[in-house]
Amino acid sequence: MKILVLNGSPHKDGATADMVQAFIKGAEEAGHTVSVFRTAFMNVHGCLACEYCRTQEKGICVQKDDMQDIYPAVLSSDMIVFASPVYYFTLSSQLHAVIQRTYSIDIPANVRQTALILSSGSPFVYGPAIEAYYQSIVEYWGVRNAGIFTANGKQNKSEAKRQELYEFGRSLKD
Numbered sequence: 001m002k003i004l005v006l007n008g009s010p011h012k013d014g015a016t017a018d019m020v021q022a023f024i025k026g027a028e029e030a031g032h033t034v035s036v037f038r039t040a041f042m043n044v045h046g047c048l049a050c051e052y053c054r055t056q057e058k059g060i061c062v063q064k065d066d067m068q069d070i071y072p073a074v075l076s077s078d079m080i081v082f083a084s085p086v087y088y089f090t091l092s093s094q095l096h097a098v099i100q101r102t103y104s105i106d107i108p109a110n111v112r113q114t115a116l117i118l119s120s121g122s123p124f125v126y127g128p129a130i131e132a133y134y135q136s137i138v139e140y141w142g143v144r145n146a147g148i149f150t151a152n153g154k155q156n157k158s159e160a161k162r163q164e165l166y167e168f169g170r171s172l173k174d
C-alpha cells in the first residue's frame with residue numbers, strides 16, 4: 001500500500017515527527033511504501049476561492065505553489081495520515097492549508113483509509129475542532145478511519161507512544 005503522511009508540525013524533530021517516525025518504521029516493515037510531506041516547510045497558500053478548479057479547468061489549481069507536488073501524491077496514495085501538533089484546539093494552520101487546498105481535486109477516489117496523529121501539551125484537547133472535523137473528512141471522502149493516535153505532555157516522545165505507533169504501522173493491511 002502507498003501511504004502519504006502530511007505532517008503539519010514546524011518542529012523537524014518534534015513530538016509529532018517522533019510519532020510519525022515510529023509509524024513509518026512499522027509500516028515499512030509491513031511492506032508498505034511511505035512518503036512524508038512536512039507541510040510547515042512548504043510554500044502552500046490558502047485557497048483563493050476563485051473556483052477556477054471547478055469552473056475553468058476541472059481539478060487544476062491556479063496557484064502554482066508547493067501544492068503542485070502534493071496533489072499527485074494525494075491522487076496516487078491508498079492511505080493518508082494527517083499528523084499535527086494541536087494549536088489552539090485544532091490542527092496547525094500549515095496542515096489546514098493543505099487540506100483546504102484539496103478542494104480543487106475534491107474527493108481523492110484512490111484513498112481508501114486515513115489516520116490522524118496528534119501531539120499536544122495538555123490532555124482532553126482533541127474535541128470537536130479536531131476529531132469531529134477529522135470524522136467529517138472521513139465521511140466526506142468515504143474512507144475507513146484506521147485510527148486516531150494522540151500524545152500529550154509526558155507521553156510525547158515516550159517509548160510507550162513510539163511502540164503504539166510502530167505497532168499501528170505494522171498492523172496495517174492493504
Ligand SMILES: Cc1cc2nc3c(=O)[nH]c(=O)nc-3n(C[C@H](O)[C@H](O)[C@H](O)COP(=O)(O)O)c2cc1C
Nearest residue numbers: 009011014015016085086087088089119120121122
Ligand atoms: C501556537 C501554539 C498553540 C498551541 N496550542 C495548544 C493547545 O491548544 N492545546 C495543547 O494542549 N497544546 C497546545 N500547544 C502545545 C503543542 O501542541 C505541543 O507542544 C506539541 O507537543 C508540539 O508538537 P511538535 O513538537 O510536533 O511541534 C500549542 C503550541 C503552540 C506553539
